[in-house]
Amino acid sequence: MSVRKSPITALVLSVIVPGLGQIFNEEKKKGLVIFASCLGLALLTYWFSGFNKFSIALALILLWSSAIVDAFKVVNASGQPSEFYYRRPYVVAMLLLVGPLAFPLLWQSPQFSRFARWTWTVIVVTAALMFVVTPYLMNWLIKQAPDM
Structure with missing residues (x-):
């Protein structure tokens, strides 16, 4: 019991x-x-x-x-997972909208294979890193540009 x-x-x-x-x-x-x-x-x-x-x-x-x-x-x-939250379209939409915050949905969803989970994880982490790094890269490029 x-x-x-x-x-x-x-x-x-x-x-x-x-x-x-x-x-x-x-x-x-x-x-x-x-x-x-x-x-x-x-x-x-x-x-x-x-x-x-x-x-x-x-x-x-x-x-x-x-x-x-x-x-x-x-x-x-x-x-018991709620069926609605683990459907493939909902999980993909959440990954695109909130990025890494949707990883628990992705990894608990029974509708994704192990390969698909890892693929989505790599894609979302790469996009998030690009989002964080881009402003610093742009600042560096602006500083490196010759004065006109």
Whole structure:
């Protein structure tokens, strides 16, 4: 007989520390990935300034809030994934709209093969890196250009 876990406990733990609600739900890998991602985004927010700082902080808030909702819903659903969220068109749309924040949807969806998951992961990570690196590359190119 399994003991039913409290969704409120999972929610509160996830509010206190990102990923702790997932660990409480016995999803240790997911919890550690969420914690590491939030920690990385927090460090990037501290490190950068200007618009990048705002966008990274926004990504941190979105990731943390989605982790809170996930921790609550997983306990309520007894770990059963919702069919709508794991359909291929929805997952692809989320990957294109929010990038790496949609990785949990991609990797939990039963509709993607292992090869497709890795392919989408590489594509989205490459696009995200290009998005981050492009402003710095443009600044460097402008500085290297001869004065006219």
